[in-house]
Ligand code: SF4
């Protein structure tokens with residue numbers, strides 16, 4: 001099961017996707033994030049599980065594209081959050 005956090009508009013789809021079957025809530029992605037985008041909390045799919053997993057902070061959802069712009073400068077695909085994840089549980093749609 002995957003949970004997607006973000007938004008889409010005329011410029012594209014800007015979501016961080018967490019595979020909640022793989023994520024064990026270790027917090028490495030949140031610690032690696034320089035912009036406090038991520039937290040460990042119950043997912044949007046928490047009706048399926050009590051486990052806490054990585055997710056985007058509520059206040060960052062609508063501004064995710066700009067919040068992540070620093071890491072993505074120059075078209076970089078090597079991001080602190082996804083690089084820190086030992087389980088390959090996190091991906092970005094843009
Ligand atoms: S791309 Fe950068 S700012 Fe965005 S969630 Fe990952 S580490 Fe945080």
Ligand code: SF4
Pocket residue numbers: 018022023024025026027028029030040053054084085086087088089090
């Ligand atoms: S680093 Fe990976 S496994 Fe750990 S909380 Fe983040 S997404 Fe989940």
